[in-house]
Amino acid sequence: MQDAANLSEYRKQLREALENEFQREALDKFAVAYRTSRANAFAGIDAPELINEIAVAKDEAVDHLMELYEEFKRHAEAAGTKVHLAATAREANEIIAAIAKENGVRTIVKSKSMTAEETHLNDHLEAQGLEVTETDLGEWIIQLRHEGPTHMVMPAIHLSRYQVADLFTEVTRKKQDVDIQKLVKVARRELRPKYCQADMGISGANFAIAATGSIGIITNEGNGRLTTTLPRVHVALAGIDKLAPTLHDALRIIKCLPKNATGQNLTSYVTWITGAVPCAVGPEGKKVHHVVFVDNGRLAMAKDPLFKQALRCIRCGACANVCPIYRLVGGHKYGHVYIGAIGLVATYFFHGRDKAKNLVQNCLNCGACKAVCAAGIDLPTMIKEVHARIQDEEGHPLYSSAAGMVLKNRTLFHTMLKSARVMQKPVAGGGYLRHLPMFLFKDHDFRALPAIADEAFRDRWEKIRPRVAKADIKVALFSGCVQDFVYPEQMEAAVAVIASKPGVAMEYPMGQSCCGLPLMMMGEKKAGRELAAHNMNAIDAAGFDYIVTLCASCASYLKHGYQRLFADDPAMAYKAAQFAHRVMDFSSFVHDVLGMDQEAFTGPSKDVTYHAPCHLCRGLGVTEAPRELLRDAGLNYLPAAEEDVCCGFGGTFSVKFPELSKELLHKKINNLKATGATAMATDCPGCIMQIRGGFEHEGTTFEVRHVAEYLAARLKRG
Amino acid sequence: MSTPPALVDRLKEKAGLVSAVVASVASMDEAIAYVADVCANKEACQILASGCDAPLSDTAEALCETKQQKIVCAPDLPEEDVAKLTALCQERGIAVITKGMRGRLGGIDIAVTMAAAGIAETGTVVVRSTDEEVRLATMIAETHIALLPESAIVADSYDFEPTLVSWMGEPNYTAFITGPSRTADIERVLALGVHGPLEMHILILEGK
Ligand code: SF4
Numbered sequence: 064m065q066d067a068a069n070l071s072e073y074r075k076q077l078r079e080a081l082e083n084e085f086q087r088e089a090l091d092k093f094a095v096a097y098r099t100s101r102a103n104a105f106a107g108i109d110a111p112e113l114i115n116e117i118a119v120a121k122d123e124a125v126d127h128l129m130e131l132y133e134e135f136k137r138h139a140e141a142a143g144t145k146v147h148l149a150a151t152a153r154e155a156n157e158i159i160a161a162i163a164k165e166n167g168v169r170t171i172v173k174s175k176s177m178t179a180e181e182t183h184l185n186d187h188l189e190a191q192g193l194e195v196t197e198t199d200l201g202e203w204i205i206q207l208r209h210e211g212p213t214h215m216v217m218p219a220i221h222l223s224r225y226q227v228a229d230l231f232t233e234v235t236r237k238k239q240d241v242d243i244q245k246l247v248k249v250a251r252r253e254l255r256p257k258y259c260q261a262d263m264g265i266s267g268a269n270f271a272i273a274a275t276g277s278i279g280i281i282t283n284e285g286n287g288r289l290t291t292t293l294p295r296v297h298v299a300l301a302g303i304d305k306l307a308p309t310l311h312d313a314l315r316i317i318k319c320l321p322k323n324a325t326g327q328n329l330t331s332y333v334t335w336i337t338g339a340v341p342c343a344v345g346p347e348g349k350k351v352h353h354v355v356f357v358d359n360g361r362l363a364m365a366k367d368p369l370f371k372q373a374l375r376c377i378r379c380g381a382c383a384n385v386c387p388i389y390r391l392v393g394g395h396k397y398g399h400v401y402i403g404a405i406g407l408v409a410t411y412f413f414h415g416r417d418k419a420k421n422l423v424q425n426c427l428n429c430g431a432c433k434a435v436c437a438a439g440i441d442l443p444t445m446i447k448e449v450h451a452r453i454q455d456e457e458g459h460p461l462y463s464s465a466a467g468m469v470l471k472n473r474t475l476f477h478t479m480l481k482s483a484r485v486m487q488k489p490v491a492g493g494g495y496l497r498h499l500p501m502f503l504f505k506d507h508d509f510r511a512l513p514a515i516a517d518e519a520f521r522d523r524w525e526k527i528r529p530r531v532a533k534a535d536i537k538v539a540l541f542s543g544c545v546q547d548f549v550y551p552e553q554m555e556a557a558v559a560v561i562a563s564k565p566g567v568a569m570e571y572p573m574g575q576s577c578c579g580l581p582l583m584m585m586g587e588k589k590a591g592r593e594l595a596a597h598n599m600n601a602i603d604a605a606g607f608d609y610i611v612t613l614c615a616s617c618a619s620y621l622k623h624g625y626q627r628l629f630a631d632d633p634a635m636a637y638k639a640a641q642f643a644h645r646v647m648d649f650s651s652f653v654h655d656v657l658g659m660d661q662e663a664f665t666g667p668s669k670d671v672t673y674h675a676p677c678h679l680c681r682g683l684g685v686t687e688a689p690r691e692l693l694r695d696a697g698l699n700y701l702p703a704a705e706e707d708v709c710c711g712f713g714g715t716f717s718v719k720f721p722e723l724s725k726e727l728l729h730k731k732i733n734n735l736k737a738t739g740a741t742a743m744a745t746d747c748p749g750c751i752m753q754i755r756g757g758f759e760h761e762g763t764t765f766e767v768r769h770v771a772e773y774l775a776a777r778l779k780r781g
Numbered sequence: 782m783s784t785p786p787a788l789v790d791r792l793k794e795k796a797g798l799v800s801a802v803v804a805s806v807a808s809m810d811e812a813i814a815y816v817a818d819v820c821a822n823k824e825a826c827q828i829l830a831s832g833c834d835a836p837l838s839d840t841a842e843a844l845c846e847t848k849q850q851k852i853v854c855a856p857d858l859p860e861e862d863v864a865k866l867t868a869l870c871q872e873r874g875i876a877v878i879t880k881g882m883r884g885r886l887g888g889i890d891i892a893v894t895m896a897a898a899g900i901a902e903t904g905t906v907v908v909r910s911t912d913e914e915v916r917l918a919t920m921i922a923e924t925h926i927a928l929l930p931e932s933a934i935v936a937d938s939y940d941f942e943p944t945l946v947s948w949m950g951e952p953n954y955t956a957f958i959t960g961p962s963r964t965a966d967i968e969r970v971l972a973l974g975v976h977g978p979l980e981m982h983i984l985i986l987e988g989k
């Protein structure tokens with residue numbers, strides 16, 4: 064439960080979390096195992112198609128929640144279920160407490176429900192003097208420890224068997240062995256009497272089927288079945304977004320959810336309950352059955368064109384499983400109640416700005432969550448959007464609005480960069496900034512920072528531009544700030560590679576500026592739009608066949624981000640689409656468009672490994688082009704473990720959360736070294752800055768270069 | 782129309798992957814003999830085996846002591862089959878019951894039930910559990926044996942959808958059961974039998 068008052072307190076908590084070695088090791092192991100088990104579970108299944116079907120069906124349902132509610136209510140009540148709709152979390156809790164009172168309930172057993180966590184139901188019921196016992200093993204463990212879950216599917220993943228044994232020793236007042244199989248049996252037998260005594264069972268519901276008034280519950284342990292069977296009263300609590308038109312919608316989700324959650328084909332139990340079923344201890348031999356739907360902002364969210372997507376969520380937890388930050392700090396620090404990427408979004412809506420404002424900044428924009436989401440939710444974009452909204456509501460921090468002001472004014476920004484070059488003189492050496500006044504860069508001494516180049520690419524362009532007599536393909540080069548001012552040699556290499564093919568005319572439109580991604584990362588949406596408009600003006604897309612960039616982040620932002628920025632402005636949307644259609648990353652352009660292959664290159668073999676930039680492999684879906692180019696250039700490409708996991712740069716992220724950036728960089732460096740190579744290629748200057756700086760800082764000689772540089776060095780001269 | 786062998790094999794394979802024991806039997810009599818054998822060969826209480834010596838709190842101990850004899854519960858088998866099962870079990874000192882599960886919450890050895898369908902894709906059996914005795918027996922028993930007519934095997938959950946929808950027209954409780962009760966909540970280590978059965982058997986009734 065993340066609830067730091069401000070960013071520095073949050074960072075302090077993150078540092079503490081980093082020191083929790085057991086948790087880090089557990090989450091590391093899980094992250095690695097999950098990849099394989101998910102892939103195995105989906106073998107032979109068209110996962111993207113299934114996910115797309117789920118997304119389409121969910122969107123359709125979200126547009127008709129109230130109609131679905133009425134339909135559900137009609138059918139369920141005909142079958143003897145009482146149906147409620149609570150506007151707020153508190154109202155939901157009060158309804159349930161009233162049901163308890165009306166039925167003379169004293170003890171309650173509960174099966175797992177994230178919605179009940181959302182409404183803090185247990186606290187409410189306990190305050191009324193009711194005894195509530197969680198029966199899901201993980202939930203019971205954390206209930207006994209008085210803490211919240213650290214994963215939506217595996218709530219106690221942060222705890223070791225030793226901690227559980229100690230806890231159970233306390234509960235049973237008998238010494239327990241540190242043996243997982245035995246501990247599970249102890250829980251089985253300790254919890255059994257709780258079911259027998261309970262007057263009421265509370266469950267969640269994964270589905271509420273409007274056409275029949277039925278609910279569906281997914282569990283592995285079977286506690287859901289006992290909870291809904293033994294006590295005489297059963298209350299199911301569900302977000303109103305759990306309504307689905309038909310059973311088919313539920314079956315479709317079931318085909319995906321367990322596979323996506325833990326790589327399990329199907330959970331042990333799927334329970335379908337319709338109406339008041341027989342119950343020997345209930346009035347007239349029937350169960351007292353209630354379904355409580357909670358709105359808590361969902362109906363308003365359903366009308367928000369951007370955020371309605373969040374209501375697609377089926378709570379599989381995968382967006383945490385793959386998140387590099389979750390993996391480092393765990394669920395208590397990476398969510399309030401809801402955890403992982405969806406937690407960063409949902410917290411703002413369900414638990415308020417205060418709980419969300421620090422949390423929402425802790426995202427690399429690496430896109431790993433989006434790539435696995437069972438409902439195809441564009442999580443990174445929504446996270447940034449929440450951040451922007453919070454800033455609009457609370458006021459923008461000074462550094463953030465200042466950055467907005469500077470970046471959207473190209474002349475001012477570039478003048479500042481050039482004067483920075485002059486000012487760095489005394490501390491720059493060998494291409495890195497040396498002897499930085501460290502008080503300015505506290506916590507940033509985990510990587511060497513590059514110096515600004517003597518001459519920016521834009522100032523070299525006239526001297527190096529190739530003259531082409533007859534142009535078959537017209538290309539506009541987009542350099543991005545880093546390659547323009549820090550690594551102009553990467554741009555020069557690219558120009559040499561492209562120019563080796565006849566008939567390609569290149570232009571470098573001088574008016575271009577920063578792509579604007581840093582502003583989006585900082586939640587400066589308005590300045591970002593102005594900057595995007597500026598670039599689309601500076602590069603008249605209609606005059607070019609391609610807009611090529613060597614920076615994966617720029618490429619992915621120019622291609623997808625610009626269209627999102629202008630989605631609600633028809634005139635600009637057209638321009639943005641025209642622009643986006645022409646944007647291509649360097650490796651794809653050279654490989655797919657120019658068709659360069661081994662014929663073009665020469666040189667001795669050499670081991671080289673690769674880092675797949677987030678914005679290339681996930682942002683643009685480009686995976687093969689750079690690897691094939693490396694092989695074609697005669698290099699011996701050695702794949703690294705977790706090649707597509709973020710290096711920890713994340714642009715402004717690494718400035719805000721240096722301690723996390725550092726850990727991710729360490730992992731990356733270790734994986735690269737483990738290949739045995741001493742050279743690495745990649746497609747993004749940001750990643751190069753991070754990884755090269757990391758090697759430089761630890762004093763390891765390791766060549767880190769852009770794919771373009773390797774290709775340029777191996778061009779056949781002729 | 783007979784069920785394609787490939788479908789049966791797929792169900793066997795998928796159920797096997799989730800630790801279910803799957804066997805084919807030629808007749809109901811054979812199935813009944815199987816049940817009696819499993820019960821006779823089973824240790825009196827597997828929970829004991831996995832640590833009845835494990836010290837429990839006093840309430841939990843008390844509940845455990847309610848069970849004195851090996852018990853099979855057959856809540857939804859046809860009467861004549863129950864009679865046959867009872868005869869077979871009596872010789873071996875095993876009690877056969879068909880109801881009264883609320884008095885046996887400490888545990889029983891075996892629940893034997895019919896399966897209304899099998900879903901090959903996931904190795905699942907569908908158990909109609911609107912009858913509370915079926916629901917309880919299949920949760921309280923240490924071993925659940927489901928008798929699945931071969932002809933009731935479908936490829937995919939969608940194939941079973943129309944039937945389930947028709948059941949949902951009135952108060953209904955249906956369970957898709959895939960392997961024994963399981964958890965991985967402690968250190969992601971798989972443990973079977975956390976709340977429900979430790980073992981799940983599927984007996985495919987050939988030609989039925
Ligand atoms: S974009 Fe990356 S860092 Fe951000 S929430 Fe998703 S997985 Fe985590």
Ligand code: SF4
Pocket residue numbers: 375376377378379380381382383403404405432435436437438439440442
């Ligand atoms: S946002 Fe997507 S990945 Fe995350 S829990 Fe929801 S459905 Fe699963």
